[in-house]
Amino acid sequence: MECDRVTGEDCFYGRLCLRDIHELDDILMNINEIAETSTSIVKATPIKRRAAPV
Numbered sequence: 137m138e139c140d141r142v143t144g145e146d147c148f149y150g151r152l153c154l155r156d157i158h159e160l161d162d163i164l165m166n167i168n169e170i171a172e173t174s175t176s177i178v179k180a181t182p183i184k185r186r187a188a189p190v
Contacts, residue, residue, distance in 0.1 A: 137151045137152060138150065146174070
């Protein structure tokens with residue numbers, strides 16, 4: 137869905153929508169051929185994304 141370039145130890149932050157965890161395994165296997173990854177899973181979104189104030 138999204139990929140951001142970020143500062144700090146992590147270079148990129150990606151957001152994926154998957155049907156099940158097996159899809160994540162397939163994606164990570166492809167990425168791990170060229171880069172090291174770390175994975176976090178969002179359990180809840182207590183504050184939804186909103187537009188910036190104008």
